Amino acid sequence: MANKILNKILVCLSIVCFIFSLKTQAQESTSNTELTVLLQQLETIHSVKFSYVDEYIRGIRVNVQATKNLEAVIEKIEAKTQLHFEKLSKRYYAISLNKTLDICATVLDNFKQNTVNGATVEVLSSGLGTVTDENGYFSLKSVPKDAVLRITFVGFKNLIIAASELTGQQPCKILLLAQYYQQLEEVVVYEFLTKGLIKQTDGSIEMNNEEFGILPGLIEPDVLQTVQALPGIKSIDETVSDINIRGGSNDQNLILWEGIKMYQSGHFFGLISAFNPYLTDNVTLIKNGTSSQYGDGVSGIIDMRTKDDIANRFLGGAGFNLIGGDAYAHIPLKENVAVQFSARRSITDLVNTPTYKNFFTRVFNENEVAQDGNFFFYDITGKLLYDINEEHKWRFSFININNLLDYSEREMNSEETTQSTLDQTNLSSGTNLKSDWSENFASEINAYYTRYNLEAQNIGMNAQQVLLQHNEVEESSVKLKTIYKPTTQLNWLNGYQFTETGISNRTNVSQPPFQSNVRNVVRSHAVFSEIDYETENQKLFLRGGLRFNLLQNPDTFEEFILEPRLSINYALTRELKVQALGEFKSQATNQILDLEQNFLGIEKRRWIVSDGTTLPITKSKQGSLGLNYDSENFFVGAEAFYKEVDGISTSTQGFQNQDQFNGEIGKYEVKGMEFLINQKTDIYSVWASYTYNINDYNFTDVVPSKFPNNLDIKHTLTFAGTYTLNAFKFSLGLNYHTGRPFTQPDSDEPVDTTFFPNRINYNEPNSSRLPEYLRADASAIYNFEIKENLKATAGVSVLNFTDRKNTINTYYQLNGQSEIETISTTSLGLTPNLSFRIRF
Template sequence: MPKTRLNSILLLYLILLFALFTGRAQVDTFPKNISLVSYIRQLEKDFDVKFSYIDKDLQPIIVATPKGSSLKDILNDIQNQTQLIIRKLSERYYTLSKSTTVDICAFVLDNYSENTTPGATVEVLGSSISTVTDMNGRFTLDNIPRKASIRIKHIGYKPKYVTAEDLVSKNPCTTLLFSLNYQQLDEVVVYKFLTTGLTKKTDGSITLNTEEFGILPGLLEPDVLQTVQALPGIKSIDETVSDINIRGGTNDQNLILWDDIKMYQSGHFFGLISAFNPYLTEHVTIIKDGTSAEYGDGVSGIIDMQSKNKIAGNFFGGVGINMISGDLFGQIPISNKLALQVSARRSITDLINTPTYKQFSKRAFQDTEVEGGSNPNNDADINQDEIFYFYDFTAKVLYDINEQHKARFSFININNNLDYTETALSSARTDQSNLNQTNLSFGGNLESEWTNRFSTKLTAYYSNYNLDSENRINNGQQILDQRNEVIETSIKLNTNYQLNPTLNWLNGYQFSEVGITNFTDVTQPPYESNIKGVIRTNSLYSEISYASPNKRLVARGGGRLNYLVNVKYFNEFIVEPRLNLSYSLYPNLQLEVKGEFKNQTTNQIIDLEQNFLGIEKRRWMLSNNKNDTVPGNPNLPIVKSKQGSMGINYDKGQWFVGLEGYYKEVNGISTATQGFQNQNQFNGEIGKYEVKGLEFLINHKNNLFSTWLSYAYNLNNYTFEDIVPNVFPNNLDITHTLTFASTYTYENLKIGIGINYRTGKPFTKPQEGADGIDFTTFPVSINYQEPNSSRLPDYLRADASAIYDFNISKRVKATAGASILNILNKENILNTYYRLNDQNEIVTIESVSLGFTPNVSFRISF
């Protein structure tokens, strides 16, 4: 036989032999994994038995091919793999059902190189059961509820959530992969100072953590808008939280956010108390400059408040009362994926007349009808009746769709209400006034982690602010009705991509529409004004963040492109570059360089002192860039700012020293928004202000004490080309500000005491003697000296507070506190202005600070 033919026969024989062996193997070998339902049906045919079970319980279960030849061995193997309960009813009939508890087992590996992760914490949520992984990354737990949620945590990794049913013990155990935790670069914290809970990050922003907050002089609770005033460069020259001045700017130039919703009202008691419950506010970020490109508005600064954002396994909450108000808050877990947060507060001022209320009332209502300012000489003939109260309510729904997607929905309602009736006993004349100020807002966001490096956040909100005032004079013969309404809607998308461990790329888009209505109606003489406007803004932004591997250099740079449209007046593109750089010169010495361009289109005009009962003088209006003249609608350009700063910080051990210089220029301001109370009050000139400043802070802290000294220097000047002289001091020009304070903590007792000093603000006096009144005009007016050529006396106030924590039970904790504002009872003049009385005589009006103001509080948390 030829050799080639023999080789062909041998090759054919080998192919047939391989095919026969492969076919037999396919016949004799079951698939490695098989649907349990399918396998049970096969068993029913092979062994002539019947199984009873619920389809939905078994349908998703996959098992490895059971070992054994007898039915008993096979069923034992299935039971070991699935922890199902298998009962034999007779020789032919069996039942399969799920047990209420299971034994679980898993190996925890990292998803990058699949290395073991020993020491990972494993918790059964809603119980006290927990364990840690061994050196091989393995853990086991017995008798765990089948539907229980398991949380696995380890430093450097994102928490992982699974159900116990997913980890039913197998041979081998289930393998779980941990995702590496990429933190955003600007979250690095470098300093903790002043008091616990206050930290400074590498980008220069300050973060307040309310849960860790210690104590500050004069404060009984972590009032957000009071606390920020402890920082250099942030003050309120009229002692209110609704008029916070950041580096010489007006309050309307601050962007205030609550759960990513822009707020147009921030205070109760007409600015003396913050309107935001601090006990559900998890952390607050304060930014003076070097802002991220994702923020629009706020040419002076940003206060960004975020409420608690994680679902806790157990209910927590608290109640408290002080001499102004009572409040309650809590988080209610509905399931492992769903929770509800609520908080409510209401004043007790219409029920109890406390010493604290008397001082607050005297401060808020001085020189108003409520305090008899309209009839100072006839108090005995006047019967006054006032009802004042405030409340706020918040709610938040937290829903974890899964580990990668989380949805949040927030709601807030703020209300101030004053009803006042004044009756002249001799003439039976009655004047009635009421003022209602409300803010109702709601919004939501969806946070998604698409990969370990790419995440998004979609945010939308609706915010509605209303100020309604009605004044009925002389039994209703004259009625003045004033309303101010702001409606804003916005949608925003942030995308974050971690290019590598040192680079992060932020991109986003934001659309906002804000509409503002100002309505005024007077019956005698007849007058009506109804001014409406709408501005739509489309913004694109992009930003790169870099942190060197040793964190010596941390930098962020980017920009924001805005397209603004006011249908009636303008459409404009505005480019805003942003820069934030931090460099460690030495291990404990850091250099900061920051800069930004910003704009805003909402402004607060300030009316006459007599309007709105003399206590609420601010009304929101939109920028218009208009040239026409409409009564009550002043020319308000788009406000634009540019700011740069450079600072150096030293932090070592128990010492922190910081020094920062800055320059800020804000263009497009109007005299109508600056609170002038002189010859420039009604003219509506357009100009700018420039601030050159220096901020210094030294803080020494140890386990018991924290003592600090802060100093701020400002040179803040207006420039108005149509005013003579055209350069003069800003109404908010406080040249020197000094704070010295100390806190002491011993076990459960916290004590704080501090002194605040600042130079007086500028004001304008009338001309001396007979030149002070101009009788040639109608109506008669006051002749003033050069604007802001005089200054108020220096301001000095000492405050103290003490808080004691104790346990009522293992779960219930209590806090008792006492505070005193203005211990020395010093009469500080906050403002001075002038007006003419009915006899055309100049009357001096002085606004005075809070006097000696005690307060006590008691809280329970559980």
């Protein structure tokens, strides 16, 4: 009985499978029908007649079913073939071949199938053409059906394809470009440390934020924090507003955002970068061998650029961490018009997070005081992108940065209270027009206006003394440059730049009464020219340039300065290359650092312009020689350098000893070596860097005339690594450097009572050293997808996870009883941070 039941079940299953097989075959046959058969079905269903030439449709098969909606069926046939249906009457249709086609495709590389953005697509023997967008996509309408396309992109072989192979049906066809290999192609760039950091042929470092990986202690691609991972670049006070490039002070760096010079770079007294990284597309760091198109910045250049291509869809994102939140977006309004914006605001005035507490303690860590503060910051950026046509592109950008603080402290012993307020803003706008006049000639016009304003008030001695300080910078600039490329190996750059900088400083003290109001202006006319040459096999890269500067202060001086620039890169072998860099530079703006009276910490610095007497034009000359070895995933680089910066003043160097107020003029010399070794794969990257510096002042009117620079750090060592496990990224790093120099009071006679008010007797300048600095950082990021086109990132970081107490500065002052007090600044303690972000 059981066997009979089983047999019946098997028979039923067989019948079901047979019927399903017939149905599937029927579906397959209808889903891939010969066009002649489909036309016959349509004629029967709709009582129509189709007139055509047999050879036009012979062999054509389409995935279209005959339905009651005749027009919809015809539309599908036209989309999937090169045929055109013309309705002659209610019953008769004529079928002909299209003379033109609508085509589309997506261009990828054939190695990792990454999108190829900006590839040139030409329809040969016609005026049609376009470029691929950021997704590698392109489309063209009304292309002759017998046309041939040529797709070209630097570093890839040309692709020739018939237009008939790229019908505009969706999904569009994917085309793979083959990389163009030749001997020594590897010498062009090397991506090192983490994804998105690239060493360029001219010696500069390029950072791509969109592709940025992870670094120790960083869960977001903070530009000014990231550059400190590179050899020769550190901040000895742990800030982004005091970056020291090869022993130079921060005001000797040229920081550009969209070609606009920025006079403010940090939030929260420099502990956080003032530039939102999520629309920042590209950052270029230059330590030496600067292009002649750049002025200022005798120490280094950080050039930030936001996204400059119009996307074909809406892009954006938002996120928060334990300091603030932000949002950004790229919104295409038309095919050739788009807007970008970003906004960020702190939550420090709303929520007292552990990260904020540690930052607050780091800034205001004086002893025996009760502190209370209310602080917040924000920054806003915007950009309008307008492609007038394929040859002319216009951009307009603006940025607003703001810091606000109310702070009070009360000494526990004397009950004396001090109240301070700070309002620090930077408002800038700029415009840019790029024009390609021919394949060999292009031009660019850039103009900007920037205004920096600092308003600070200090009420001390229980409201008996009021100190007001005002510092304002207004700068306007226009730059024109042209680029001529007679061949693919030769590039000739020429240009002119005019800049006018006006800086005012106003001080008002109630007790003892004192008032000062000074405004100075400096104008700069610069003509520059340079030639880039690279051999066809990329074995030699050579760039030589000159910048002719005419600096004018209407009241005091006029000076002509010639600045040569040089960059040479020569490949000895496929893996080994030697690089020589050199430059002369100058600048006419500096910052006064009156730190002992700077009641609000490092950020209340005052910008001033050179007047030719009390502060001359600052000039530098620098040369370096390096040797780099890179083979697949292994990189070793060593570079020796010498830099001399003349025309500095003790008032701009942050002295906190007997030389603080004298204003002597001198120079400093830096001799050193940088070393980097990096092993990198797709999964991990491990590196170690070491920098050795000898950085000495030379002031003729100071005894002794030669002594260590305030930024003299003899030895700096970094050891770090990153590891990627699927969607997880981890990073761990250790930073070490020897202590900075400082000046101690004379142990035998510490106070000089022969002066009124009394003053401290010091030892020789910078004859003592702080203890060594050691900090370990860690970070982790997890990337995941919430749904299609909505991705998210969660991150956690810990700065100084060993909670080591590092002394980063020490100075001395006299109290009301003429007793010496020691003021020390301690580094950040164990500081956690969390972040969550979405992007779409």
